[in-house]
Amino acid sequence: MVIKMKGIIMIIDGMADRPLEELGGKTPLEAAKTPNMDKMAELGVNGIMDSIQPGIRPGSDTAHLSILGYDPYQVYTGRGPFEAAGVGVEVMPGDIAFRCNFSTASEDGTITDRRAGRIREGTDQLAETLNTMGLEEDVQVIFKESTGHRAVLVLRGPGLSDQISDADPKHEGKKYKEVVGLDDSPQAQKTSRILNRVIKKSYQLLKEHPINMERTKKGEPPANIVLPRGAGAVPNAQPFNEKYNLKSACIAETGLIQGIAQIVGMDIIEVEGATGGVDTNLDNITNSILLNATLDYDFLLINIDGADEAGHDGNLQEKVEFIEKVDEVIGKVMELEDVYFILTADHSTPIAVMDHTGDPVPLVIKGPGVRVDAVNQFHERAAASGGLCRIRGSDIMNILLDLMNRSSKFGA
Numbered sequence: 001m002v003i004k005m006k007g008i009i010m011i012i013d014g015m016a017d018r019p020l021e022e023l024g025g026k027t028p029l030e031a032a033k034t035p036n037m038d039k040m041a042e043l044g045v046n047g048i049m050d051s052i053q054p055g056i057r058p059g060s061d062t063a064h065l066s067i068l069g070y071d072p073y074q075v076y077t078g079r080g081p082f083e084a085a086g087v088g089v090e091v092m093p094g095d096i097a098f099r100c101n102f103s104t105a106s107e108d109g110t111i112t113d114r115r116a117g118r119i120r121e122g123t124d125q126l127a128e129t130l131n132t133m134g135l136e137e138d139v140q141v142i143f144k145e146s147t148g149h150r151a152v153l154v155l156r157g158p159g160l161s162d163q164i165s166d167a168d169p170k171h172e173g174k175k176y177k178e179v180v181g182l183d184d185s186p187q188a189q190k191t192s193r194i195l196n197r198v199i200k201k202s203y204q205l206l207k208e209h210p211i212n213m214e215r216t217k218k219g220e221p222p223a224n225i226v227l228p229r230g231a232g233a234v235p236n237a238q239p240f241n242e243k244y245n246l247k248s249a250c251i252a253e254t255g256l257i258q259g260i261a262q263i264v265g266m267d268i269i270e271v272e273g274a275t276g277g278v279d280t281n282l283d284n285i286t287n288s289i290l291l292n293a294t295l296d297y298d299f300l301l302i303n304i305d306g307a308d309e310a311g312h313d314g315n316l317q318e319k320v321e322f323i324e325k326v327d328e329v330i331g332k333v334m335e336l337e338d339v340y341f342i343l344t345a346d347h348s349t350p351i352a353v354m355d356h357t358g359d360p361v362p363l364v365i366k367g368p369g370v371r372v373d374a375v376n377q378f379h380e381r382a383a384a385s386g387g388l389c390r391i392r393g394s395d396i397m398n399i400l401l402d403l404m405n406r407s408s409k410f411g412a
Contacts, residue, residue, distance in 0.1 A: 005367070005404040007246075008293060008300045009067065009342045009396065010333065012326055013060060014308025014349030016361040016380055022316060028307075028351065029362070029379040032323040036331035037364075037378035040343060043334075044366035046375040047388025049396070051347055055358040060308070063346035064260050066393035068301070069244070070237055078162055078232020079256065084152040086252075086259025086268075087144045091234045096160045096191060099230040099256070100143075100151040101168065102126060102223035105203060109175040114168070115149040116223035118277065122211035126223055127151060129209060133201050139194055143226070146255035147276040153228050155194060161187035166229035167199055176227055195228060202226040239265035244401060247296060251288050252303040253280060261301060278306040278322045286329045293336050298404075303346075304329070311349030319351060340367035340403045342396065343378070360390060367403060 017027040050056070051063035052072060061079050062072035080097030091097055102123055104113035123145035130143040139157035146152060163182040169175065179195045181188030203225045206212060212222035240248050242265070250261030251269045253276035258268050271288045273281025285304065293300060304326060310319035333341060344363040347356045362383035364375075373387035384390070391399075401407040 004298075004406055005338055005340055006293065006298055007340045007342070007400045007404050008289070008302065008333065008336075009344070009400070010302040010304070010330075011064070011067070011344060011346050012307055012323070013303055013305040013346055014311045014356070015323060015345040016348035016359060017311065017319070018348070018350040018352060018357070018359065020316065020351060027380055028316060028319045029323060030381070032320045032327070034323065034327040034330075034378060036327045036334060037343065038376060040330060040334055040341070040366050041364050041378040041382065042376040043372065044364040045370045045373055045388055046362070046364045046378070046383040046386025048360040048380070048384045048390050049344055049363045049393060050358070050360050050390070051393040053392065054360070057356050057358045058347045059356065060346050061256055061260060063393060064257060064303070067346065067396050068240060068260075068264065069394060069397040070264070071394070075235050075237050076232075077235045079230030080152065080228075080232045081234045082259030082263060083146060083150070083230070083255045084144070084154050084259065085262040086255030086257065087146045087152055089142060089144050089152060089154055091154060092156065093234055094156070094158075094160065095234055096155045096162050096231055097234070098153040098228035100153050101227045102149045102151055103225050103227045104221040104223065105176065105225040111169055111172055111174060111176055111225075111227070113221040114170075114172060114227070117215070117221040119149050119215070119223045120275070123149075123151065123223065125211055126206060126209060129205050130202055130226065133198065133205065135194065135197055135201070137194055141198060147253060149223070150255060150276075151226065152255065153198070153226065155191065159187050160191045161185055162191075162231040162233045163188045164192045164195065164231050166231075167195070168227040168229040176225070179228075199226065199228070235263065237264050241265055244299075244397065245406065246298040248299040248301065249292055249297045250301045250303075251285065251292070252301070253305045254303070257303040266301065267297075276305040277309050278318050280304070280306055282325055282329055286332050289329075289333055290336070293333075293339060298406075308349050311351055312354055314351050314354045316351050334366065338368070340365060340400060342400060363388065363391070365399070365403070370403065
């Protein structure tokens with residue numbers, strides 16, 4: 001009798017990197033002490049993965065969609081709807097959703113801190129104030145805080161479009177951008193006009209908010225403006241459980257990844273203390289993985305985000321230390337039996353670039369009967385000589401389903 005197995009995909013967000021002179025030509029993953037990851041490489045089959053295609057710089061959203069077997073060129077409409085769904089906003093057809101940052105701006109609109117000092121507390125009160133915004137339009141404005149400095153904005157009403165530009169200048173020291181329509185449609189012009197008013201109004205409402213007055217008193221950057229980006233309409237995606245005949249769940253720290261899971265119909269497992277940063281509670285995440293892997297779920301998607309945060313900040317020490325902390329999580333998850341465990345990253349976030357790149361990422365699969373190769377270390381260069389060779393994110397679910405004895409034969 002064929003036994004159907006369980007599967008786990010653990011994605012250490014932004015873990016992969018490029019060689020650094022400070023590390024003697026090693027990557028942070030090569031330099032980190034990772035005995036458990038190395039043991040997993042020794043017991044498994046290794047390879048490198050292009051989340052989407054070679055050389056394509058993926059977002060975490062498009063990378064995760066591809067890894068889950070969805071074509072991001074067909075399904076992806078923008079980051080906003082996933083963020084909104086992930087923080088509990090019930091997005092509806094016709095809604096236009098945005099990913100936002102609580103940021104710090106000077107009086108003339110210059111952004112001095114895109115993440116408002118990585119604010120951790122009080123954003124719920126800021127969002128509550130923003131929801132009092134009256135624009136005298138036929139459009140409802142819905143704000144909701146996410147983890148840390150992140151938030152979402154949803155515009156709901158007739159005649160809207162997601163074909164508009166971002167307000168986020170992407171770098172400190174620049175003024176926030178005026179939002180413009182990306183086409184000549186009346187819908188795009190209306191939406192851009194409303195969004196520009198929302199941004200200006202957010203500054204007016206937040207600049208003297210008690211939360212920000214207190215932050216200024218403490219010498220912390222105030223979260224006095226909201227910068228929307230990643231406009232998108234609600235996508236239409238086949239439910240994951242229907243697509244693969246699996247009962248699935250997601251353990252993720254950020255609203256973005258939770259939103260992807262929510263929209264494709266996975267159960268969302270909340271973890272107390274999961275911040276999405278290097279200060280996240282890895283013990284609670286580990287316990288949640290071990291508990292839910294032994295329940296009646298067939299498949300778990302795990303996302304741990306701190307390495308990506310350190311990469312975006314260009315903080316080498318934090319990235320190495322966080323990878324070493326995650327290694328302890330790997331050691332405990334490896335103890336699960338009758339499970340195919342895939343460890344990888346969704347993209348590279350090199351310290352030297354401080355953003356995502358198109359470099360392939362390492363990947364290892366451990367489980368019963370895998371064709372163990374000669375690789376005995378887990379990092380970008382070692383994995384490249386493994387038995388999986390070089391694959392794409394869209395290959396992973398097919399490989400996993402086959403190993404789990406849950407795939408069907410193609411042909412006679």
